[in-house]
Amino acid sequence: MNKAGLTLLSVIYSVIILFSFSLPARGQEMEDPAALRAAYEDYRQRMERIENSAQIGDAGFEVIEEQIFPIEMRGYGEVSMIPALDKEYCRLALFFADQTGTVVYRTDQLEANNRSRGQMRQPIRELRAVSVRELDGDGLMDIILITTCVNESGPYAGKPYKIGDVLFQNEEGFYWDYRLSDKINRFSMNKSAETIAAFVKGGRSTEFLYTAATRQELVRRGFVIAREQCYFRQFEKLGRLEVVPGTYTMADFDIFMIYLINEDGYIVWSLQPMGDYDNLYALKGITCRDIDGDGMKDILVLARYSYEGSMSELNAVNDYSVYYQRTSGFVEDTEIKKQNPCTEQDTVADLVEKARAYWGWKAES
Numbered sequence: 001m002n003k004a005g006l007t008l009l010s011v012i013y014s015v016i017i018l019f020s021f022s023l024p025a026r027g028q029e030m031e032d033p034a035a036l037r038a039a040y041e042d043y044r045q046r047m048e049r050i051e052n053s054a055q056i057g058d059a060g061f062e063v064i065e066e067q068i069f070p071i072e073m074r075g076y077g078e079v080s081m082i083p084a085l086d087k088e089y090c091r092l093a094l095f096f097a098d099q100t101g102t103v104v105y106r107t108d109q110l111e112a113n114n115r116s117r118g119q120m121r122q123p124i125r126e127l128r129a130v131s132v133r134e135l136d137g138d139g140l141m142d143i144i145l146i147t148t149c150v151n152e153s154g155p156y157a158g159k160p161y162k163i164g165d166v167l168f169q170n171e172e173g174f175y176w177d178y179r180l181s182d183k184i185n186r187f188s189m190n191k192s193a194e195t196i197a198a199f200v201k202g203g204r205s206t207e208f209l210y211t212a213a214t215r216q217e218l219v220r221r222g223f224v225i226a227r228e229q230c231y232f233r234q235f236e237k238l239g240r241l242e243v244v245p246g247t248y249t250m251a252d253f254d255i256f257m258i259y260l261i262n263e264d265g266y267i268v269w270s271l272q273p274m275g276d277y278d279n280l281y282a283l284k285g286i287t288c289r290d291i292d293g294d295g296m297k298d299i300l301v302l303a304r305y306s307y308e309g310s311m312s313e314l315n316a317v318n319d320y321s322v323y324y325q326r327t328s329g330f331v332e333d334t335e336i337k338k339q340n341p342c343t344e345q346d347t348v349a350d351l352v353e354k355a356r357a358y359w360g361w362k363a364e365s
Helices: 003-022 033-048 178-186 193-200 207-211 215-220 348-358
Strands: 061-063 069-073 077-086 092-097 103-107 124-133 142-149 161-169 174-176 231-235 239-250 253-261 267-271 279-289 298-308 314-326 329-332
Touching: 033 077, 069 124, 077 124, 092 142, 103 174, 124 193, 142 193, 161 178, 161 193, 178 193, 193 239, 207 215, 215 253, 239 279, 253 298, 267 329, 279 348, 298 348
Parallel strands: 253 279
Antiparallel strands: 061 077, 069 077, 077 092, 092 103, 124 142, 142 161, 161 174, 231 239, 239 253, 253 267, 279 298, 298 314, 314 329
16 A cells, blocks of 8 residues: 555544544443543653553553563564553554664554444453464555453443454555455454454455345355255244354354245344354254243244463353344344353253243243
């Protein structure tokens, strides 16, 4: 990217920052705009005053020692990429220091720093992964980052989620393409550095899973249908539909989706039961029953998923999702699992009985 392009991206980023200050996240109250701008200016000045890596801590940033990596940087040779988290606002910044410790470049242009709109404080909890590799074919090393965030308020408060970022190197330093980061995170391609690289460098994408209109398009783009779990059901508000579960594999991760498809092959509804899990390990069953007592068939899905733990260990867990049929489609239950968590021994029949009991149904004899 040339200098004009970099300048344009910098302007766009500044607009995004100012725009994010004017829009609070759901469940949050917007801070006073004047106080926000003053706080942001103070934060930027603290970051810009850092001239040597030894000053990072004194400026109010906590260095993430285990994620410091060497990288070849145009015009400076090998430098150290030093990630640091601002202690007051939990904003992630990257400092690049040469062999003398002199900071030659710095940036905080990251998707992770724009999660809580209208707020200075961001929900970043840790930097989970860093990968340095060439991604865009220009011979310069680029950076993949994955952070863990936890919202303090709102409907998903307390639930960790991943945010992926990519910084591309050019002649002046590094730049962030917010459009690319938006797709990485909106379409759940932030599971690992390999998944992000498969999208950015390899051209693979999960976007079609959310935008496809027909069964034929899904199959053509690589969606593998679990045929043994497919069947037709008469849904009271939506008509006769085929329940079509399956997976799309990207960088060794199986992404699980369920589609409701009419007899003409058109997708009427889609479900995403795997949520923030990394991978589908096994689909244990799907059933369509009236669960909440309104006379319409609902959907319960039981599966085994895998995910990376906080110590990079691989974990596997059984989990289930319940979707209630409504006039215009399906609504996922967000409360039932708080009272009826899934155990390793539960079957689909067990969970249906628990879910119906939650709504006041008597146990079937």
